[in-house]
Amino acid sequence: MSELAAEDFAPQRVHPARATLKRLFHHRLFVTGLALFGVIAIIAALAPWITDVDPNRLSMRNKFLSPNGDWVFGTDNFGRSLWSRTVWGAQLSMIIGASVVALNAVFGTLIGAAAGYFRRLDNMLMRVNDALMAFPAILLAIAVTSVLGPSTLNVILALGIVYIPRTARIVRSSVIVLREMEYVQAAVAAGAGHWRILRHHILPNAMAPMIVQLSFLFAYAVLSEATLSFLGVGAVPPTPTWGNIMAEGRDYMRDAPWIITIPGIALMITVMGLNLLGDGLRDVLDPRLRIQQ
Amino acid sequence: MIRVAIGRLLSALPVLLIVSLISFGLMRLIPGDPAAAIAGISATPAQLAQLRVDLGLDQPLLVQLLRYYEGLVQGDLGRSLLLGKGVFAATMERLPVTIGLSLYALVITLLIGLAAGIIAALRQNSIVDQAAMMFAMIGISVPSFFLGLVMIIVFGVHLGWLPTGGYIPFSQDPLGWLSSSTMPAISLALLQAGLLARITRSSMLEVLRQDYIRTARAKGLPMRQVILKHALANALIPIVTVVGIIVTLLVSGAVVTEALFSLPGMGQLLTQAVLNRDYPMVQGGLLLVTTFLVMVNILVDVLYAALDPRVRYE
Amino acid sequence: MKRSFLASSLIAAAFALPAAPAMATPFQCPTRGGDLVFGQEANVNSLDQMTSSTISTRNIAMNIFETLMTRDENNNPILELAEAMEEGADGLSYTFKLRHGIVFHNGKPMTSADVAASFDRYKRIGLQRSTLDNVAGWDTPDPFTFIIRMSRVQPTFIEALSSFSVPIVIVPAEMKDDERQQLRTIGTGPFKLLEFVPGSHAKLGRYDGYQPNTAFEQRTGFGGYRVACLDTVTFRIVTEASARVAGLETGELQGVEDVPTRSLASLRSNSNITILPLQNWWIQIALPNTATPPTSNLAFRRAVQAALGMEDIMDAATDGNYRLNVGFQYPNQPTYTDAGKETYNINNAARARTLLRESGYRGEPIVILTNRDYPAMYNAALVMQQQMQAVGINASLRVVDWPTSVQMSQQVNSTEWHFFHSGWGTQPALGALATMQFLVSPGANYRPRDDKDDPDVLAAWNDMNNLRSEAERNAAYARMQTLVLERAYAYPFGALTKVQATRATVQNFVPFRIPRFSNVSMTR
Numbered sequence A: 001m002s003e004l005a006a007e008d009f010a011p012q013r014v015h016p017a018r019a020t021l022k023r024l025f026h027h028r029l030f031v032t033g034l035a036l037f038g039v040i041a042i043i044a045a046l047a048p049w050i051t052d053v054d055p056n057r058l059s060m061r062n063k064f065l066s067p068n069g070d071w072v073f074g075t076d077n078f079g080r081s082l083w084s085r086t087v088w089g090a091q092l093s094m095i096i097g098a099s100v101v102a103l104n105a106v107f108g109t110l111i112g113a114a115a116g117y118f119r120r121l122d123n124m125l126m127r128v129n130d131a132l133m134a135f136p137a138i139l140l141a142i143a144v145t146s147v148l149g150p151s152t153l154n155v156i157l158a159l160g161i162v163y164i165p166r167t168a169r170i171v172r173s174s175v176i177v178l179r180e181m182e183y184v185q186a187a188v189a190a191g192a193g194h195w196r197i198l199r200h201h202i203l204p205n206a207m208a209p210m211i212v213q214l215s216f217l218f219a220y221a222v223l224s225e226a227t228l229s230f231l232g233v234g235a236v237p238p239t240p241t242w243g244n245i246m247a248e249g250r251d252y253m254r255d256a257p258w259i260i261t262i263p264g265i266a267l268m269i270t271v272m273g274l275n276l277l278g279d280g281l282r283d284v285l286d287p288r289l290r291i292q293q
Numbered sequence B: 001m002i003r004v005a006i007g008r009l010l011s012a013l014p015v016l017l018i019v020s021l022i023s024f025g026l027m028r029l030i031p032g033d034p035a036a037a038i039a040g041i042s043a044t045p046a047q048l049a050q051l052r053v054d055l056g057l058d059q060p061l062l063v064q065l066l067r068y069y070e071g072l073v074q075g076d077l078g079r080s081l082l083l084g085k086g087v088f089a090a091t092m093e094r095l096p097v098t099i100g101l102s103l104y105a106l107v108i109t110l111l112i113g114l115a116a117g118i119i120a121a122l123r124q125n126s127i128v129d130q131a132a133m134m135f136a137m138i139g140i141s142v143p144s145f146f147l148g149l150v151m152i153i154v155f156g157v158h159l160g161w162l163p164t165g166g167y168i169p170f171s172q173d174p175l176g177w178l179s180s181s182t183m184p185a186i187s188l189a190l191l192q193a194g195l196l197a198r199i200t201r202s203s204m205l206e207v208l209r210q211d212y213i214r215t216a217r218a219k220g221l222p223m224r225q226v227i228l229k230h231a232l233a234n235a236l237i238p239i240v241t242v243v244g245i246i247v248t249l250l251v252s253g254a255v256v257t258e259a260l261f262s263l264p265g266m267g268q269l270l271t272q273a274v275l276n277r278d279y280p281m282v283q284g285g286l287l288l289v290t291t292f293l294v295m296v297n298i299l300v301d302v303l304y305a306a307l308d309p310r311v312r313y314e
Numbered sequence C: 001m002k003r004s005f006l007a008s009s010l011i012a013a014a015f016a017l018p019a020a021p022a023m024a025t026p027f028q029c030p031t032r033g034g035d036l037v038f039g040q041e042a043n044v045n046s047l048d049q050m051t052s053s054t055i056s057t058r059n060i061a062m063n064i065f066e067t068l069m070t071r072d073e074n075n076n077p078i079l080e081l082a083e084a085m086e087e088g089a090d091g092l093s094y095t096f097k098l099r100h101g102i103v104f105h106n107g108k109p110m111t112s113a114d115v116a117a118s119f120d121r122y123k124r125i126g127l128q129r130s131t132l133d134n135v136a137g138w139d140t141p142d143p144f145t146f147i148i149r150m151s152r153v154q155p156t157f158i159e160a161l162s163s164f165s166v167p168i169v170i171v172p173a174e175m176k177d178d179e180r181q182q183l184r185t186i187g188t189g190p191f192k193l194l195e196f197v198p199g200s201h202a203k204l205g206r207y208d209g210y211q212p213n214t215a216f217e218q219r220t221g222f223g224g225y226r227v228a229c230l231d232t233v234t235f236r237i238v239t240e241a242s243a244r245v246a247g248l249e250t251g252e253l254q255g256v257e258d259v260p261t262r263s264l265a266s267l268r269s270n271s272n273i274t275i276l277p278l279q280n281w282w283i284q285i286a287l288p289n290t291a292t293p294p295t296s297n298l299a300f301r302r303a304v305q306a307a308l309g310m311e312d313i314m315d316a317a318t319d320g321n322y323r324l325n326v327g328f329q330y331p332n333q334p335t336y337t338d339a340g341k342e343t344y345n346i347n348n349a350a351r352a353r354t355l356l357r358e359s360g361y362r363g364e365p366i367v368i369l370t371n372r373d374y375p376a377m378y379n380a381a382l383v384m385q386q387q388m389q390a391v392g393i394n395a396s397l398r399v400v401d402w403p404t405s406v407q408m409s410q411q412v413n414s415t416e417w418h419f420f421h422s423g424w425g426t427q428p429a430l431g432a433l434a435t436m437q438f439l440v441s442p443g444a445n446y447r448p449r450d451d452k453d454d455p456d457v458l459a460a461w462n463d464m465n466n467l468r469s470e471a472e473r474n475a476a477y478a479r480m481q482t483l484v485l486e487r488a489y490a491y492p493f494g495a496l497t498k499v500q501a502t503r504a505t506v507q508n509f510v511p512f513r514i515p516r517f518s519n520v521s522m523t524r
Helices: A002-007 A016-025 A028-045 A082-117 A119-134 A136-147 A152-179 A182-189 A194-230 A242-252 A257-286 B002-029 B034-039 B045-055 B061-073 B087-122 B125-139 B144-158 B175-206 B213-220 B223-260 B267-276 B279-307 C005-016 C056-060 C113-126 C157-161 C240-252 C262-270 C300-307 C310-320 C348-359 C375-390 C400-410 C426-430 C432-439 C455-464 C469-486
Strands: C035-039 C070-073 C077-079 C082-087 C093-098 C136-142 C145-150 C191-197 C201-207 C232-237 C272-287 C366-371 C395-400 C420-423 C490-504
Touching: A016 A028, A016 A257, A016 C145, A028 A082, A028 A257, A082 A119, A082 A152, A082 A194, A082 A242, A082 A257, A119 A152, A119 B002, A119 B279, A136 A152, A136 A194, A136 B002, A136 B223, A136 B279, A152 A194, A152 B175, A182 A194, A182 B144, A194 A242, A194 A257, A194 C056, A242 A257, A242 B144, A242 C201, A242 C240, A257 B087, A257 B125, B002 B279, B034 B045, B034 C400, B045 C400, B045 C432, B061 B279, B087 B125, B087 B175, B087 B223, B087 B267, B087 B279, B125 B175, B144 B175, B144 B223, B175 B223, B213 B223, B223 B267, B223 B279, B223 C145, C035 C056, C035 C240, C070 C240, C077 C082, C077 C157, C113 C136, C157 C432, C201 C469, C232 C348, C240 C262, C240 C432, C240 C490, C262 C490, C272 C310, C272 C375, C300 C348, C300 C375, C310 C375, C366 C375, C366 C400, C375 C395, C375 C420, C395 C400, C400 C420, C420 C426, C426 C432, C432 C455, C432 C469, C455 C469
Parallel strands: C035 C232, C366 C395, C366 C420
Antiparallel strands: C070 C077, C082 C093, C093 C145, C136 C145, C191 C201, C201 C232, C272 C420, C272 C490
8 A cells, every 4th residue: 555655656845944834824724733732732831830739639528529610620539630630631641642753753764764775674674564553553552551561651662662663654655765766866876875865865855744644643642542541551540641530530420520521622622633733734745645544 | 466465465474473473472571460360359369379270371481382383373272261262262252243343333434434525525615525524523533432431421321312331232133233332333433434534535636636527527427427437436546545444443443442332342352351361362362353454454455456457566 | 066057057047037937938029020130340251150259250150050058148157059967076077968859950950979070170170179178088878968078177167168259069960071161051040041141241041940948938148048030130241330320220220239439329319229238348458568678667567557547548449438347357247356446547647657767767668559450449549648648658659450469469578569459358258267368378468578477377377277166266366356457467448338229120139249139029
């Protein structure tokens, strides 16, 4: 499949940054996405200043308060402030999402570029890649977090292992096409080293699909972390991640539905913002790339 | 086309070998005592010690690995520690649940996704288009477990329209199956429907821009015929790819959905197996599931080759 | 001295049902028929009652299978498939006279050959086969006599034999060689298995060939006079608590277990629903790791003991549905004692700080090991952490899953954890003997260094097992409980209540260790 996508993939001139930015900020989806995501990101960044209660402080006398004037988002079964927990949860979601994206940007590019550029490595790398992609993603993540033990760092690593093969695959398809381009061949003929060719001629042109992929990846990472925590194999409780809050509120969904609804909506806004952002980036940077896994 | 199929099948073998190695290794690395998982909260230390001996968990790793491959060669996937029965038999017991659920979800996905995508493309930039794309955007942004929970609260708990969980086999009571599977299928299908709607729309738009469509329309062919005969046929190529991806996602999504709605399918079987350290079940079950998914991908590639003569594989 | 069990079982029956007139007729179904669906919280993997110790298996299987001896409502041993039992004067034999006319679900009459074959299978693969460690063998002199020969005297043998933890259920002789977890589901009980779909449901139907035990007039505990009134009972696995409650409200389910406390208020106001609290479901407990500092230090362990406030811990663990309880037995049990009660629920921060200074504690990190598979344990650990922090202990949580926490807690001389959270359900219900095995090697939950028991605790335990008179054994238990509490080898927080509920149409459903469906009927 990816071979085909690569076949009619033409090299693009690197967009002059300013023109690209201008086009982005005139793109309605991008701006909407940026706004949604931005709000959550700002709240996440301001967490220490906009919450006054420790998200883990128990207060058994105040348990199960529905949202009201004193407790904006209400309290949970331990009387913990859901405002504090949701806001700190936003911060953790951002950290986890950004870390998974960073891991993918580095290792996905390295593996993808190595496989696409050095044909001898290709077969071996891609078979392992295929094997990792053949597992149902969530089961692989459950198994990996079970091995590593529950913690925020391990969730990041597990999601890295699940998603890096997918990123590597996209980078590889771009690199394969770019490697055959005349200007790259000319550089090879001129005796340029592999590193130089990769760095100066291939990777810059493979950036566009990467950036688009990474913006969607951010969304998947946030979503997957919540799912893992919800299934009880994510960040270690009582860490206030959205998935943890929802998992702990699950037994009370009938009588205290706000516990799961509030982080659920926050999660939805974040993911939707990122998806819109990704759509905008794709339209502007890489209009030909359509199929997103 | 047959050559494509054979080539892909051969290249799948090393992948499956690696899959089997990874699942073997992962399970042995997971800390935790299978005996404690199997014996449950009320077991005494003496019972746990007894169970460990009974399960033969004291063999060296290499011996266990060799036994595993020896069994595989003879077509024996091993025996589940938790269920006491063969891995293949246990899988076959649970498979109909997941297949039924996935098919139901696939039907919903195709109906909603294709319809929304086609209508949006035909009425590009209209209100209908925007509404459809808004829906698709929500679809790909709502976590399926959250959607499931909300549906349980609303339709199960408060309105009481649909059962909140449990499974009724189709063979026993088709209507009961339909009512017990509807919420899980919807929560599973929404993401994929959103995905499909987006792809269908952009593929259709691409095709509608092509010269031959314009020609066909200029010749005065009825719109309906143009869409069905020309546009849709050509838009089908990327759509087939996405359906392949969707099948993979459905199997993955079933893990969460089955857990939420307590459906006795493959997803539950494998999740429980991982959480209970049921080594043979995880190894064998994962191998079966990945084999199935790899086969789906091969099928997609072959279909692709059949639909689009330009595709040539090395 | 020959002791006959026939007489004492009748006494036990009379005790269980003080309201029943002396010569009343046995229980009769007020109505017959009906299909009851019960929402069960935990998955069932196998119905092999000989090799499975899980509560979820017992829930279903104990309506299908029966044993020679079981326990009554007050946990006293009673006869079930035997009509009499005599202990030899030397304590080296037990002779059972089997009841006549018992027929298995497959139509075959039960004889001593079946009993012997069942014991053979249990000896081979039964999970609690250590019960038979002091048994030399068994004989079947005639079709209705079964004799157990002991290799040494074990005063507690009948207590062990009648245990429902992993009972020796009696099955047809041809099932002797059935593999582990693969026992064919054919018993002698009032219900027979119609259909079992693991992960989904098990459907039981009335067994018309059932022979009620006429030594009794009413159901008691796991035995007594039992009869199936309902046509079918379906155990449906509904893991989501809210879904169970919703199912009960809509009438999809006629009974459920483990109702969340939060839902009780609205259910109580619903006249279609009967709430049935099952007190003393388990003892919420934490155990220290005495192999590693600072929990190896008695003053430190006592400091923690002084810091704990049981109301908050139990409130969080149960959402408010609990009873404060000292020690390892419940007040309604014959062996209950509140010995050592001055160690319980001290909740005195000043005293805790003093003890802490005495112990020389310098802010070393303390790890509380817990899991989220059992929310009560996680919740209790969270509050315990906060109470320890409040007196200046640097406590942190380590949340893993249940299998991992058990594995970690059982490592000899582990330095990775200091307090392990658990819940003791089945064993306290079975009695002091079953419970206190958790406090001696090899399974001592407080993990003494190199697995070397505290000699005083061990001495008390040996007395509990070996003294011939029951009163002496009970006194030994009181000594052992006091030692364990005073030396802070365990922190029992209190007794957790598990709430069951049924539709109001369901009659005579009395909560017990399992949901019992004999003598339960439904009005239309």
